[in-house]
Amino acid sequence: MAFSRLNDDELADRALDVFRNYGYEGSSLSRLAESAGLEKASFYYRYPGGKKDIALAVAARVSAWFEENVVEPLKGAGPLPLRVNRVAQRLRKFYGDGSQPCVLDTLSLRGGPPELQAALADALQAWVAAFTSIALESGFNRIEAVRRAQQAIINIEGSLVLSRVSANPGIFLRTLAGLPAFLARP
Amino acid sequence: MAFSRLNDDELADRALDVFRNYGYEGSSLSRLAESAGLEKASFYYRYPGGKKDIALAVAARVSAWFEENVVEPLKGAGPLPLRVNRVAQRLRKFYGDGSQPCVLDTLSLRGGPPELQAALADALQAWVAAFTSIALESGFNRIEAVRRAQQAIINIEGSLVLSRVSANPGIFLRTLAGLPAFLARP
DNA sequence: GTCTATATTAAGATAGAC
């Protein structure tokens, strides 16, 4: 295994996939190392603090993902609904078309360190802020804009739970389809 | 510990609390046994199949909880919004005022047997059906009633995730407050 | 029906070779 090693971002992406599917406690170091194609000892070399460290790296990666795939695309040119729709497609992919749990939801389950909870809360806050900006730009007043942003994320998170538990992606995909009209009124 | 033993329902309630906070894989038998105030060996006496068995018992208990606290109260007498509000208060308590994860969400994470996933999907389906009945009784046509029922549960599950991750129960409590008007239009 | 005791396997973590 001297070749085909993964860089830090790729490694965090693999770990993200383990964490969101098993929760914090359910993600054993063996599983995390295996998902990275590494022996446990090599894993400790990269993340001396073990599971805590890689979980924090995953939280940072999640924040970076939202910056790159939600905050930035929303700032781009073009009509508002079209920009929102671009973000909806990124979210669709991020959540595996409704088959993958949200890492904010499941990595925040009991067992992780307080810094992890704080980092996940920050990532969520950035998401709300990005959606709020769009609702403001769309003409809603501040109170209504924040309400819409929160409700849009409630819709995404809630429909994801329903889709996943009932093994019916349609609910999640329909929610995403309605996102542009909901956040950026025509 | 010859006295103060818990019956099956009480035991399942304790296990439910462990499962929803740690997910399936993250809930060790040691933790489950400890939460029940039993030694591991005693736990195996009651649930010979170990974690799988108690998880299935928890899923059955969840179904029973929805039957008793959602389906039945909605059938009671009184104005529709008042009945829905009674259910909202039960849900508020069930979810620890927005501090406790939903067991449908987190017990369905990877690791559990297929029968568990099926049982949790059934419980969710019963919830949707109960809310659909209310929306129908309230005057919505069938398609809109199903949509409202699903959306009401999306609101609950989604706002619970937001409240929990951001440690802000307000979002969840506000969603519950709006439930009667949403499901049973005045 | 619950306990103590114990066996086996997996998880968490480090040392040292390459």
Added chain:
DNA sequence: GTCTATCTTAATATAGAC
């Protein structure tokens, strides 16, 4: 920077006393 080897602790599971 990754590996094998090893240690320690925890998890899973069973046997047998009470």
